[in-house]
Amino acid sequence: xxxxxxxxCLGLLALLPARAQNAAPAPAQPAPPKSWIxxxxxHRVIRLSDDPGTAxxxxxxxxxxxxxxxxxFTRTSDGAIGVIDLQTYRNRIVVPGPARxxxxxxxxxxxxxxxxxxxxxxxxxELWSTNLDxxxxxxxxxxxxxxxxxxxNADETAAAGTYTVGEMPERGGGRRGGRSGAGAPxxxxxxxxxxxxxxxxxGDAPAAAPAPAESAATGAAQTHPLEQAYNxxxxxxxxxxxxxxxxxxxxxxxxxQSKAVVASTDWINHLLFSPTDxxxxxxxxxxxxxxxxxxxLVRTDDGSRNTLVHKRIMGDEIAGHEFWAPDGRNVWYDLxxxxxxxxxxxxxxxxxxxxxxxNLQRNEWSIHFNVSRDNTLFCxxxxxxxxxxxxxxxxxxxxxxxxxxxxxxxMGTNLIHPGVFHAERLVNMSKHNYRLEPNVSxxxxxxxxxxxxxxxGPTYVFGVEVAKAQ
Amino acid sequence: xxxxxxxxxVLAAALAGSAAGQSLGGVASIKSTxxxxxxPVPAGQAPPKSWIxxxxxHRVIRLTDVPGSASFYxxxxxxxxxxxxxxFTAGGxxxxxxxxxxxxxPLLAGPARPIVVGRKTPTLYYTKGGGxxxxxxxxxxxxxxxxxxxxxxxxxxxxxxSSINADETLAGGTxxxxxxxxxxxxxxxxxxxxxxxxxxxxxxxxxxxxxxxPMELFVLDLRTGERRTILRSTDWLNHLQFSPTDxxxxxxxxxxxxxxxxxxWTIRTDGSRNTLVHKRTMGLEAxxxxxxxxxxxxxxxxDRFPWGVDFFTxxxxxxxxxxxxxHVDTKAWSxxxxVSYDNALFCxxxxxxxxxxxxxxxxxxxxxxxxxxxxxxxxLGENLIHPGVLHPERLxxLLHHNYYLEPNVFFxxxxxxxxxxxxxxGPTYIFAVxxxxxxx
Numbered sequence: 042x043x044x045x046x047x048x049x050c051l052g053l054l055a056l057l058p059a060r061a062q063n064a065a066p067a068p069a070q071p072a073p074p075k076s077w078i079x080x081x082x083x084h085r086v087i088r089l090s091d092d093p094g095t096a097x098x099x100x101x102x103x104x105x106x107x108x109x110x111x112x113x114f115t116r117t118s119d120g121a122i123g124v125i126d127l128q129t130y131r132n133r134i135v136v137p138g139p140a141r142x143x144x145x146x147x148x149x150x151x152x153x154x155x156x157x158x159x160x161x162x163x164x165x166x167e168l169w170s171t172n173l174d175x176x177x178x179x180x181x182x183x184x185x186x187x188x189x190x191x192x193x194n195a196d197e198t199a200a201a202g203t204y205t206v207g208e209m210p211e212r213g214g215g216r217r218g219g220r221s222g223a224g225a226p227x228x229x230x231x232x233x234x235x236x237x238x239x240x241x242x243x244g245d246a247p248a249a250a251p252a253p254a255e256s257a258a259t260g261a262a263q264t265h266p267l268e269q270a271y272n273x274x275x276x277x278x279x280x281x282x283x284x285x286x287x288x289x290x291x292x293x294x295x296x297x298q299s300k301a302v303v304a305s306t307d308w309i310n311h312l313l314f315s316p317t318d319x320x321x322x323x324x325x326x327x328x329x330x331x332x333x334x335x336x337x338l339v340r341t342d343d344g345s346r347n348t349l350v351h352k353r354i355m356g357d358e359i360a361g362h363e364f365w366a367p368d369g370r371n372v373w374y375d376l377x378x379x380x381x382x383x384x385x386x387x388x389x390x391x392x393x394x395x396x397x398x399x400n401l402q403r404n405e406w407s408i409h410f411n412v413s414r415d416n417t418l419f420c421x422x423x424x425x426x427x428x429x430x431x432x433x434x435x436x437x438x439x440x441x442x443x444x445x446x447x448x449x450x451x452m453g454t455n456l457i458h459p460g461v462f463h464a465e466r467l468v469n470m471s472k473h474n475y476r477l478e479p480n481v482s483x484x485x486x487x488x489x490x491x492x493x494x495x496x497x498g499p500t501y502v503f504g505v506e507v508a509k510a511q
Numbered sequence: 512x513x514x515x516x517x518x519x520x521v522l523a524a525a526l527a528g529s530a531a532g533q534s535l536g537g538v539a540s541i542k543s544t545x546x547x548x549x550x551p552v553p554a555g556q557a558p559p560k561s562w563i564x565x566x567x568x569h570r571v572i573r574l575t576d577v578p579g580s581a582s583f584y585x586x587x588x589x590x591x592x593x594x595x596x597x598x599f600t601a602g603g604x605x606x607x608x609x610x611x612x613x614x615x616x617p618l619l620a621g622p623a624r625p626i627v628v629g630r631k632t633p634t635l636y637y638t639k640g641g642g643x644x645x646x647x648x649x650x651x652x653x654x655x656x657x658x659x660x661x662x663x664x665x666x667x668x669x670x671x672x673s674s675i676n677a678d679e680t681l682a683g684g685t686x687x688x689x690x691x692x693x694x695x696x697x698x699x700x701x702x703x704x705x706x707x708x709x710x711x712x713x714x715x716x717x718x719x720x721x722x723x724x725p726m727e728l729f730v731l732d733l734r735t736g737e738r739r740t741i742l743r744s745t746d747w748l749n750h751l752q753f754s755p756t757d758x759x760x761x762x763x764x765x766x767x768x769x770x771x772x773x774x775x776w777t778i779r780t781d782g783s784r785n786t787l788v789h790k791r792t793m794g795l796e797a798x799x800x801x802x803x804x805x806x807x808x809x810x811x812x813x814d815r816f817p818w819g820v821d822f823f824t825x826x827x828x829x830x831x832x833x834x835x836x837x838h839v840d841t842k843a844w845s846x847x848x849x850v851s852y853d854n855a856l857f858c859x860x861x862x863x864x865x866x867x868x869x870x871x872x873x874x875x876x877x878x879x880x881x882x883x884x885x886x887x888x889x890x891l892g893e894n895l896i897h898p899g900v901l902h903p904e905r906l907x908x909l910l911h912h913n914y915y916l917e918p919n920v921f922f923x924x925x926x927x928x929x930x931x932x933x934x935x936x937g938p939t940y941i942f943a944v945x946x947x948x949x950x951x
Contacts, residue, residue: 329888331891332890353890354895355895356885356887356888356896356898357886358890358895358898378898379838379898382838382885383838400821446819447795448770449794451795452771452791453773453792456792456793456796457792458794459793459820461820
């Protein structure tokens, strides 16, 4: 089934031609090169997007079509959503802005997105979908007041989101709407290119002196809608302390009905459905990572098996930037024990509970990691010296080859399996400003690591070839 | 000290060579000096009595003149309770050295196997007789001040004692029940000669571990000679260390390859509160080389998390169960660590590729470590491990040391020196390095 057959009650409000609009703002400066071989790494880098101010999705939100041929991007200037053909790199706009992209479905070539709503808006947001092939566009549901939706499940029958109960102001809303609350007005006005927000920023860690820009920041000091706010740490601490009642809900595409799954005074955020199990949802307790038990799994059909994925055992230990393996078997996350000292990429098998921890060197630590479809390769987007790892030489896009250590003869039960990553540098990011996080992911064919970068000033989508150039 | 006069031309050249290797930063040049073996000493001359390490600017002093003299294993106390003297072995006998003046006097002719110096009286405890043939040994004590020497007890067949408690009323030991083949039956000599680690140690360890020979952990009353079993086990019991302050508390280990055992335990001398100190959570996680802080409050150990990849020096409070994990950079990892009497500083003896699969020439140093406790930042949770870091400073370049002999560092009670044994001039001598840097 290429397109979900939706009940009439949802309405079919718009049918937009998929290739209709491609009105890019005039570039303010000469376009950067379409392709080059990084002299420091020997890997070919390809600029995948045409327009300045275009970005790939947040690293753990799926932006690739199930057939592996296309990926979506967002455009800051008008909030439009476009598609990149991964063979020809041709760009086209499929959803005119403003729209806030959620993800591409795991079953059909469909993009899901939000329209309207927003933090200061009196009207609720609406959940829409557009088929990337036919352009068929549907309104799936009107969300509850103050609600936002973050993720669509594996069989594209439901989405999950959160809404805050009561009238307390949503902290941080003045900057960019948290996923826990409505989208920020700035986001709506800017065109909603943000797909994920309020990622706990390792750079905010008080373990190290705050960046001068951060300590000097007053109020909402965001410089660009895609970038991390300078005052994010403070905003997060305030929001966490407010313990506002919040409801995690699902909205059924067949009926348009919302159903509460979890009610909590923990700050719930970062919802991400399993890519294969339609009723398994990962979500997080948002906040500074050492002040929350962050990563959880819950069944969305009945709210059962609410399970903490990682129990911290050390002061200042942090776990976060979680993502699903494409086969849905493992949840992966950044683990630091403690923050800024010892680095692992950790996995948790959602069926068996088995864990693997891959050790990383300081310079190789990355703000985000990702895994290839066949689970044989990992990638990372590095970090500048202001990030939590304080890496002196970490501004690279990385490829990692995992090595499991043979621990078969270790005495004990339910032991974590150890491993190490062997890093290869793919792209020199020294010209990149890490306030914009590159957000790596593998292309479906694993031939490219795709990321966003401002290394030429405006943000574009880039891909770097996994194989070294001949 | 007329050290400069004693710094011979050969040594000067050799040390200058190693310094040049460092400053060039060339791995090849470092390697070539490392592979050059010990620093040559001209026939008829003694190695230098003292020098300032050109790479670290710390003064190193050779404390002994007798080739083959050695300080104790890092966690066995060799220093008298008044902090003034240190016992060491030389030529099969036992000598005493005055700390600071480094004056040496003989204490006991061999053969004798020292155990420890008492925590309360200036007494060296040692065993005589017995041995690997299975014959019974006897426990003896000699007063370091008066030379009064007395036999305390005959030891059981296939048994030995290896620790003396804080008030010197009990010895702790183990015995093997039955006739099973003991560890080291087919021992091959170590690559570094007598007294060095055997090259086939892992195989021997695995074989002994699999035997699961029945063993007894016992305490021996030093006044009556009465022996009391406090634990029976088919785990391989070893590495007994009484608390330096609590006479009723004993640290002991399950011996074996470290990831194949739950190694570190404490037990009361009445057999109660048998407690696992560290529960491993990771495959190939390995803990060991445990030692007491001088105040008896903390047991420290090396946690390889996992083996060969990442390293913590862990402190475990025996009273509260509180834990601190000090992260150690792999490039400063050491075979043994120790802590100063005031708990302010740590030291380490480095390591080398060969005996240690993850070490490199980067590790061939005696280290000083400054511990830093990291702020926990109101971390959510209970009974959390406290994070920390050990910041290394290099004290002595050991590129010429053959690490099949482990240097076994410890601090002098005044915290002014780190003492270790080394074969960097060929034969083994005892050395001290000043904790304070010399003025360049």
